[in-house]
Amino acid sequence: MDSIGWVGRELGALEEASLLRSPAIIDSMSGPEVSIEGRRLILACSNNYLGLAGDERVIEAARSAASRFGAGSGASPLVSGLTRAQRDLEERLAAFKGTEDCVIFSSGYLANIGVIQALAGPDDAVFSDELNHASIIDGCRLSRATPVIYRHADMEHLDSLLSEGGFRRSLVVTDSVFSMDGDVAPLTELVEIARRHGAMTVVDEAHATGVLGPAGGGAVEALGLTGQVDAVVGTMSKALGSAGGFVAGTSDLAAWLRNRARSQIFDTAPVPAAIGAASAAIEVIASEPVRRERIAELRALLTEGLRDLGYRVGESESAIIPVFVGESDEAMRLSARIRQSGVFAPAIRPPSVPVGTARIRLTVMATHSDMQIAQVLDAFAAARGDGSAP
Ligand SMILES: Cc1ncc(COP(=O)(O)O)c(C=O)c1O
Known part of the structure; x- marks a missing residue:
């Protein structure tokens, strides 16, 4: 009996609905341009917002952490310990976020599911914005709290909703x-409302860390809310150009x-190279505010x-610029068309976004040149010209 034949049939149905997805294979470093299938394309969809994944200082720090602490970390922190480098980075991230302490996870995804599951259980409720990231949704499910x-x-x-108690x-x-x-979420009001109802707050700064705030601390810093959010989640995989997630808050929260x-206790600690790279990235963020300014400039231009x-x-208000299309097949056509013109940005379709809101999610990187942004605009102009755009 063909017990797994249903998978092929389901894949066929996805394809039929323009919802089948598969990753492009990149043959180069993930910079402002990448090489795909033998062509150089402008990368207009990466979360490497500050361009630090390709920064020589960051790469050298990754190399040197691997040389000193090894290629792998061996086991989870409670089993075989944290490297000194990881502990130093936790302290550095806590200072960056203006909190007492910080705990590093292997990814932002694991940080979100870990913190929600640690703070809420079956007798509790998690109030979640309808557009929150999938890792938050999965954290709510794992916690077995009531999602609202x-x-x-x-x-x-x-x-x-909070008033219902x-x-x-x-x-x-x-x-x-x-x-x-x-x-950007209305965090000032959110914090005030949560406080009034005695509710805990978790804010995921995955796309704000390094991009927003006078010192790059994120939206919490930009809005003057430092120290007022119970748990600040971040990831090292985006503006920090590395990999790994973290949760910053009080010392008690970190110990808890x-x-x-x-997702921290039963997961091997991040590789030393990722820790080294993220530490170097934090230094660049502090010393080169011009990268953040460049993002704002390019966002306005695009x-x-x-x-x-x-x-x-x-x-x-960030490095992310959604170009709304509507239907999945139209978004795929537009993505294919701009790719012909040398720009890589895939169509984002349900379930990543609500049905009927398929889009091209463009991002700007501090390392994009004005010329590259002009080429992105030319690609979209060509799509309009030949009717590929809706
Ligand atoms: C808002 C948000 N939170 C968390 C994550 C997960 O972070 P990571 O890629 O480090 O797992 C992502 C994206 O990947 C995200 O967009």
């Missing part, structure tokens, strides 16, 4: 910069996570240019 979904960035809705403890969780839209966050061409572009 509020409308995107709608603080009145959140307030009224009925749970042992409540936790409010949000992306700070929304990963597929680039807008080391004892209760299953957003205005796309709007002038007649595209529907989201209100972004």
Whole structure:
């Protein structure tokens, strides 16, 4: 009997609905341009916002951490310990986020599922923005707390849902910069509302860390909320150009996570090279604010240019610029068309975004040149010209 034949049939159905996905294979470093299938393309979709994944200082720090501590870390921290480099980075990240302590996970995904599962259980409720990242949704599921979904960035809705009460403890969780839209959550109101209701707050700064805030600390820092969020989640995989996630908060929170966050306890610590790279990236972020300024400059250039061409572009405050298309097949056609013109940015389709809101998710990198952004605009102009764009 063909017990797994259903998988092939399901894949066929996905393809039929323009929802089949597969990654492109990259033959070069992930910089402002990449090599795919023998062609150089402008990379207009990476989360390597500051270009640090390819920065020689960051790469050298990765090499030297691997030479000193080895290629792998051997086991989870509670089994075979943390490297000195990882502990130093935890302290450095805590200082960067203005908190007492910080715990590193192997990825931002694991940080989110770990912190939510550690802070909420079956008698509790997790209040979550409808556009939160999948790792937050999965954390809610894993916690077995009651999920309560509020409308995107709608603080009145959140307030009224919290008012209903009925749970042992409540936790409010949000992306700070929304990963597929680039807008920033109304954190000032959110923190005030949560405090009024005695609810804990978890803010995921995956796309804000290194990009927003006077010192690159994120949206929490930008809005003057440092020290007012119970758990600040971050990732080293985006602006820090490395890999790994973290949760920053009080010393008690850190100790609790080391004892209760299953995705940290039962997971091998990140490789030393990733830790070394992230440490060097934090230094670059502190010493080169010009990279953050460049992102703001390029965002304005690209957003205005796309709007002038007649595209529907989201209100972004970050490095993420969504170009809304609608249906999945139309988004795929537009993505293929800009690729012909030398620009790589895949179509983002459900379930990554709500049905009917397929889009091209563009991102700017501090290392993009003005010329490269002009080429991205030319590619979108060509798509408009030949009817490939909706
Ligand atoms: C908002 C958000 N949180 C968490 C993550 C997960 O981080 P990581 O890629 O480090 O697992 C991502 C993206 O990957 C994200 O967009």
